[in-house]
Amino acid sequence: MIYLDHCATTPMSAKALDTYTKTAQSFYGNEQSLHDDGEAASQLLQHCRAKLTTIIHGKSEGIYFTSGGSDSNITALLSLAYGNEDYGKHIITSPLEHPSVYQALNRLNQEGFSVSEVKVKSNGEVCLDSLQQLLRDDTILVTITHASSETGVIQPLKDIGRILEGKNVVFHSDTVQTFAKVPIDITSYQLDAISISAHKLNGPKNCGACYIAPGTNWKGLYSGVTHQQGWKPGTIDIPGVTAFTEAALAFHEHHAETTAYWKRMQQWMLTNLSDDVFSLFGDIDNRLPHHLALRAKGKEGQWIMLECNRNGIAISSGSACKSSDSSPPKSLIAMGHTAEAAHGLFRISFGKDTTYRELEKTVEVLHRITA
Amino acid sequence: MIYLDHCATTPMSAKALDTYTKTAQSFYGNEQSLHDDGEAASQLLQHCRAKLTTIIHGKSEGIYFTSGGSDSNITALLSLAYGNEDYGKHIITSPLEHPSVYQALNRLNQEGFSVSEVKVKSNGEVCLDSLQQLLRDDTILVTITHASSETGVIQPLKDIGRILEGKNVVFHSDTVQTFAKVPIDITSYQLDAISISAHKLNGPKNCGACYIAPGTNWKGLYSGVTHQQGWKPGTIDIPGVTAFTEAALAFHEHHAETTAYWKRMQQWMLTNLSDDVFSLFGDIDNRLPHHLALRAKGKEGQWIMLECNRNGIAISSGSACKSSDSSPPKSLIAMGHTAEAAHGLFRISFGKDTTYRELEKTVEVLHRITA
Structure with missing residues (x-):
């Protein structure tokens, strides 16, 4: 075929598979455990966070692991909406998004948030004037994909960031198709949050991450979660995360x-x-x-x-x-x-x-x- | 150490790791894709579903994959509650549950469901009389773990099933600590749903499943999901699922x-x-x-x-x-x-x-x- x-x-690369295997053999502890096997897992996780953020010029404490792109989009959008709802309940998106973005936004809509979609130009780029017009005093979140898997057109994130500059609006982008392939500069794009998936770049499935810029308001979906500062419950997949990091760096470096x-x-x-x-x-x-x-x-x-x-x-x-x-x-x-x-x-x-x-x-x- | x-x-077993590697090399397609690589992945998934259900005497169409035990508990409890809320909003649990069970139930509680906890005997078993007393006309869901990781005491699921027999109440159990280790007979225990995790039985992390007996009402957390009949969005981790199945069968057989x-x-x-x-x-x-x-x-x-x-x-x-x-x-x-x-x-x-x-x-x- x-x-x-x-x-x-994508298929996992030989190096990512090798990393997965070696990590599974040597770092099998639960990173929440307080003994040395847990501590070793926890330290390796910190190392992966630091490595991944070099790709987007972020800060390692902004990385939260997920079980893939859909999970990243859903968890990010709900957490960011809940964390900022005191400032308003209006969200802007585009008609170019991955189904998981609409799944999250439909749920928010049922919960009383309102969602607007920017217009798109005939070349597949979002229309910046339309975005300007949609912005309201109660807009708390703008989510525009970096590139849709349907059209493949890269969106002008830097220009969008400039429009949102100085406004109290969280800027999220689904970068599942672009992370480590197309340059992303969190700071100069003025992005607050992005979604990432490992299996689109020769990493493992059921593995991904969100980057949430430190200082951005968010509220976890469930109360009482001790993992990842309350981001998401569940034992972190250290072998998956190291294989993901390996695969992402291999893409980024070349x-x-x-x-x-x-x-x-x-x-x-x-x-x-x-x-x-x-x-x-x-x-x-x-x-x-x-x-x-x-x-x-x-x-x-x-x-x-x-x-x-x-x-x-x-x-x-x-x-x-x-x-x-x-x-x-x-x-x-x-x-x-x-x-x-x-x-x-x-x-x-x-x-x-x-x-x-x-x-x-x-x-x-x-x-x-x-x- | x-x-x-x-x-x-637990560490992944050598056989589970080998299965993961071989599957990642040969079955990397997205099981949602309509080409042969997708179809091969989809068929392998069906095979795993069938194998896993032999362990609990269930039906293969009842298996839904998740990203681990916490995800299984949360997705199962929310989906079962939403799918049955027309019949009532009362849920019974125990004080022996995993944190993820309480995370889901707290959320349901915020959304208008009421939650009662059965009493526990000094030997660590739930008190069946207490369960009887808590049952109401609007009770739609009972969730009692098969064995808590804190006490290790095995709960009388068969007796609980008998108490719930003929009532319109969904019976769920967190079997994360027992699946493939302690016998579970879905039918004779009259269980409608269980939660499973792979990494507790020498399988991969970020991988698990729920069994929901066919015919049980449930409603997915997000609308518009095409994966797994709407159960959960996200590309299924075929290498993880096959390694999980391998590890579970190895436990079950011995x-x-x-x-x-x-x-x-x-x-x-x-x-x-x-x-x-x-x-x-x-x-x-x-x-x-x-x-x-x-x-x-x-x-x-x-x-x-x-x-x-x-x-x-x-x-x-x-x-x-x-x-x-x-x-x-x-x-x-x-x-x-x-x-x-x-x-x-x-x-x-x-x-x-x-x-x-x-x-x-x-x-x-x-x-x-x-x-």
Whole structure:
């Protein structure tokens, strides 16, 4: 199988697996335990926190571990909303978000918060004027993804940060698709919180983190929790966290070369796919380097995906987290596409080890099935 | 270090680690993805569900994966309460529960549910008469642990099931300390739901499950979730789940020998610890086979734990999930002990590989530090 669905999930790298194994053998204590085995686990955890924050120029005490991207988004958004509800109950988001963001916001909405969505430009970027207009005195939280897995378009977080500057508004971003791949500077973007997942960057599944800038108000979902300063109950997965840290650092340290490699591949694909049949959704330059959101004239994305699968190529027709949902991608509708066009979406996403040979085969199959 | 804190967490077994590694290498797809890599992951997951349910005589469609014991308890209790609130808002629990049970119930209490606690007998078993008396027409849920990690006393789930028979009450038990170690028969115990954790039985951390008997009402915490029939969002950790299944089956298949080995060890410890100094909390027979809840005359449990640690022995002075909480164990107070006596609690819990040599050293140290 040629695996071109790295935005859905990635295989664990050999080094991450090795780190997992070694940690599981040597640091199996419960970091809450007060004996030396617990203390050793706790110290290793601190080390991982410090290492992870170098990637985003944050402070190690801002890292809270979770069980993945959805958990990060839900826990962050609820905790930030509850921690700031004394200042207001208005939240701003976009139509580009991961399902877990809407799951959290729907719950907040049921609990009396109101949620507005910014408009999106035809190139897939959020409209900054729309954000300006939506801001109210009672706005406490803005959550805009760094890049949606559907469109792959990178959002202008720095500009959003500038708009929110000096306002008493918490700025959160779902960086699940970008962390350690696309540079994120917490300070210069004026971000207060981000969500991260390990299995999108060759780390383990069921593992992720939130960064919450120290000083940001938040309130845990459950009272009486002693783990992670009340953030989230449950024994921390030290082997998972160390493997995650290993995988994230491997991406971060080689991010410039990987980006250059991917960008050439992206360009190669676009050059070699016939313009008469295939078109790109979203901005051509300002996008995830390993991602192409495409459409083949007159074909459903789901059909393309299934035909590719029959030919030994794994791609996706949208977010795996809503693969059983048949409505057209909300993000594409927000960009002004018709439902028919939006249903055409199929997504190709590269990994570190993707080869040109695999892309050649993919281009050949795509032309054959659409001929 | 002699590790005698297996109720806090256990090291992953070599076979579980090997299973994790092999699965991570071969089944890395997202089980929600519709291509063959996703389908292979999904089929493996089904296989694990079927295997896990053989341990409790359940049905494979009743297994829902979680990120561990706390997550299992919280998700189960909230989902069961929300799914049955049309029938009433009264919940019964015990003073023997894991902190995560109280975290969920406190939240439900804030949301308008009322929670009662059954009385406990001096041997650490819940009082069945008290349960009978607490039952009301609007009782929708009873949650009683199978065995608390503090006292180790096994609760009469079968008798509780009999009391609830024919009533419209969901019966849940936290079986984190017992699953695959102490027999559980979902059907004959008339249990509707249980919580399970993988890292208590030499499986991976951040991994667990709930069993919810098919036909039991529940309502997911978040709307719009496509994973696991709406149970919980997030990509399922297939390597973790297979390693968990491997570890659970290994325990289950050898449970009779392991229990016999542990029971001899338990007896050996009690015989060799001086009666003048050491006493046992809770029932002597009806307890987890790998667990001793002890007290040394005139000494704080915390002090015993720290002195053991200085001598290279890892034990605990209560639940690791509340190690930073200095109040006396609630379970022991409920059994009628004074706060001073309850503060004396220290816990020794064996693993599969614990040796008599390790126990000899432990007995020697315990006598020396208390002399």
